[in-house]
Amino acid sequence: MSHGSSGDRISARAAAIGPQRIRAMFDRAARLESEDDRDLVHLELGEPDFDTPAHVVRAADEAARAGRTNYTANAGLFELREAIADSREPRPDPASEVIVTNGGVEAFHLALETVCDPGDEVVVSTPAWPNPISQARMAGAEPIEVPMPAAEGFSPDPDRIVAAIGPETAAVILTSPANPTGRTFGAEGIRRVLGAAADHSAFVIADEVYRGLTYTDVPPPAAAIADDDLRKWLLTVDSCSKRYAMTGWRVGWLVGSGDVVGAMTRLREHTTSSTNAPAQYAAIAALTGPEEPIEEMARAFARRRDLVCDRVDEIPGVSLAPPEGAFYAFLDVSDLEGESQAVADRLLEEYGVVTAPGTAFGAGGEGHLRLSFAAGIDRLEEGLDRLERTVRDERGAG
Template identity: 35%
Template sequence: MSAARVSQRISAIAESATLAVDAKAKALKAAGRPVIGFGAGEPDFPTPDYIVQAAIDAAGQPKYHRYSPAGGLPELKKAIAEKTLRDSGYAVDPSQVLVTNGGKQAVYNTFATLVDPGDEVIVPTPFWTTYPEAIRLAGGVPVEVFAGPEQDYLVTVEQLEAAVTDRTKILLFVSPSNPTGAVYSPEQVAEIGAWAAAKGLWVVTDEIYEHLTYDGVPFTSIATAAPELGDKVVILNGVAKTYAMTGWRVGWMIGPADVIKAATNLQSHATSNVSNIPQIAALAAVSGQLTAVDEMKVAFDRRRKAIVAGLNAIDGVECPTPKGAFYVYADVRALLGKEFPTASGTATPQTSAELASLILDEVEVAVVPGEAFGPSGFLRLSYALGDDDLATGVQRLQEFLGKAQ
């Protein structure tokens, strides 16, 4: 019997559904199709000029043409520590920072460093598609705790308590949330943090959307809201969303020195240092003002209100108003099992994956189905795209979904 060509460990990893949808939409666009893409969580703004200029200047300096420390440029680590104190009120030493190739590597490094085979990680659901794959790759077991639209996609301590076993090691906590845009109140953050501390759990918190909240809702870091967690907290973050730098690939993880040292050792064998030029761009970003994100938020807020109103005008769609990030998470369970007219007859989608595929085929609008983030029956739409495309896309959805029988 011949051995499998690809290992079971890697074969078990699911493709990133969000990137797959975005790739299909871009391929159709390249072929001349008028596709509207609500798939990727990517600001449509250019990276601010001063950040780009910092990278251009760095590219001309020979010292940045060489290897640099695997854990990150010392000046960037120092700036990230200062930025964390400024934005989260959380004091860390630069030795507690590891600069990574985007936020995703920070996620993988963290779970690879903390998780042993069989360890359970509580994952509030809906979740970002990469989390469970990173947990499984590390040998861990993701334990989903689902919160639906009736509770604004926010899990409760009671739900978390019901999920704990003697194998639970980590609580994953994300606020503002991708994919739902949900934001926990300061009181909820403190309560969940205190609960995790009382259980002796680690908390891994993804704060990459920290600067994207609306309606006066504050961002609250669980690291500062629950000081009783002590050093059993790891913060994940990056420049991608705040500064429209998704393609620059600079993220970081912050944690206790021993964990960061171990994760740095891992990264030294995986990718070594992040490219120096993007690191200097990130240094300019985190050291500078937040003017750029404040300007982007004006547009995001306008689009947020428009897309929520447009989706809620469709019979069978329930779309809570998100308080953060740049996504809406629409409940379309009432549309499943309904009959839709198509170019070739009719179709009756039974899952949100089937509905998303039908929408792309029939009206050339790309959305991500709930299966990518947890249970079926939901659609994630990013409103980080131009106003005209958003209006056109929502109109196509209204016309198509409104024909359900």
Template identity: 40%
Template sequence: MSAATPSPKSATDRRVSARIGAISESATLAVDAKAKALKAAGRPVIGFGAGEPDFPTPGYIVEAAVEACRNPKFHRYTPAGGLPELKAAIVEKTRRDSGYEIEPSQVLVTNGGKQAIYEAFAAILDPGDEVIVPAPYWTTYPESIRLAGGVPVEVAADETTGYRVSVEQLEAARTENTKVLLFVSPSNPTGAVYSREQIEAVGRWAAEHGLWVLTDEIYEHLVYGDASFHSMPVLVPELADKCIVVNGVAKTYAMTGWRVGWVIGPKDVVKAATNLQSHATSNVSNVAQAAALAAVSGDLEAVAEMRTAFDRRRKTIVRMLNEIPGVQCPEPEGAFYAYPSVKGLLGKEIRGRRPATSVELAELILEEAEVAVVPGEAFGTPGYLRLSYALGDEDLVEGVSRLQKLLGEARD
């Protein structure tokens, strides 16, 4: 080997493992952190980055946590898979909200939805197994798949189909190595909601080919207009034995910081994921579980109020974004995100610069308009921006007004 040729690093030379070194930072959290840092430095930044309700956690949930802090039984270890009373409440909540009949042994309580997703994939994937991932996708999905040894296979949808993929697209992506379909409705980052008929068609296709389905239902209560939420294993019961449902309290009850999610699935898979969690983190914080118990056992009055506000903001942000030349924004039917195409702005001159990518455009927007948005590259589809409308009405209007002013200057 010549002196000019670097020798490959040995295991002792590698400071960070290849597996972990390949993980990208969460783009949404990175944008949110940068926006908060600029605000702390005195900049009037308006952040559309993080998907986080701007409402406080309802008072009765907070009080349940306060009482749990005072209860000595919560000062000790509890079962790794979750408090029995919380698992039982999740069973009842699932029956109430989606009509899905399950047992406590099919539930694992996790440290938020992200841990639920990772542990679910870790429990069913072997190295080389392929997972079909509709894009645009939430940034965590492909990283969780790769960490579990799987291979994400992206299937792209765009604004012309309302960001919904077809069975024909899914079939074209299926190979002999395909094991799982990831399915999300309502969707982050697009707000797309699949109809009952579309969900049934996708579920039957998966069942016909013996595929697993991991379906993320975290936004189940945030749907608007004529759209409605449907749980795939309810519509396609023959799929239930190979279906994993991920959910949590973060979005419905404005509890993002409490970190409580759950996995629902076949008993053997849930047991395997529970074994993993017993070594990874043990039980979720008992105080947070007590708060989650109060949340899922209570009514949905708080989320109804939030949904009314989100619906109002949804209409406002879509109208204002579509007033910008070069921007196309379909109306989201669920969650709290707008996902406009900005391909019509790329390459145009804006304040002496010609952003060629949505990453460059997002950087220009932050620097020139002091507005934080997430570029589509983070979600597998360059040429788009994601804006969360889970922020106050005044900030939303001010932020999009700044975008209108800046992007309205675009010239060929």
């Protein structure tokens, strides 16, 4: 007797979540590398090529050797929550207003599960990092994408965001600097969005994972702009991943009102319970240790950003609004044949450069490709050479 297909038992909720399109490029590239032994240049993931600083690795090693390997509190080691609180202005209460998570991605997941009811709306300006959009759906909410104007280099337009906030809004996601555009929000824009959200009893989730990586003025942290009344509606997500080259350690956090942090902490017992204990000791070392290795990485990203801007300037038919922060170049490739997925496919299959199509970041990203300059400078140069060759071949100039 046949027992039917196990696929039929996949929940509608799980079935509705497609593969993340940045990861899909990574997976296809990995297949080409293993099956065809191709030499590919990886510019698709936001993955710093630096090793985690030695003092951070040492802290995890010492913790593990000393037997500090047990479950920790659901909200994270108190010592780490204190270090997080000390890094923020105004200082939150580490006992009730800080939760340590498995990367910023889990902070978003728990926050959206905590503040969204089915039918609620989550406002996201796009192009945007796609994970919270899927997570909003997982929480039963409807993501409302608000495209930022491509003609203005995707600079955040607070008017458009405010206009999308209404009685059904549960949360507004405000990422500064943004992935994939590298754009930042000014103080006035943040204040307006926060005010409009608070008027509708909605939260602003300020994603500040790239705040330490800026090339122009450092954008203000949302918490420093809000007064006590508005700050109740602010949830700030941050992470060790990008700033300290710690993507695989999976340590992030959320800072916000005790009500929300308390509910997230209760939910967490039933999902991941807590974050890897030695990784939390590593995070303490990252937050409280020497700044020099971190500043050196930030200087290297700045050099790579300048290299990408200069090189792209020389390539006909491709343009870039110089990123103000993060480590992505969101290239306008609309002069090339086909949609952004087709351009990314050709670059991968014919020229061996792995990028992410602009539509991975919402419909407003069409006509663009994201290149991550978190890759090492040699690979970045090689990738830019290949991009230039592609464009010249396709435009008949080569």
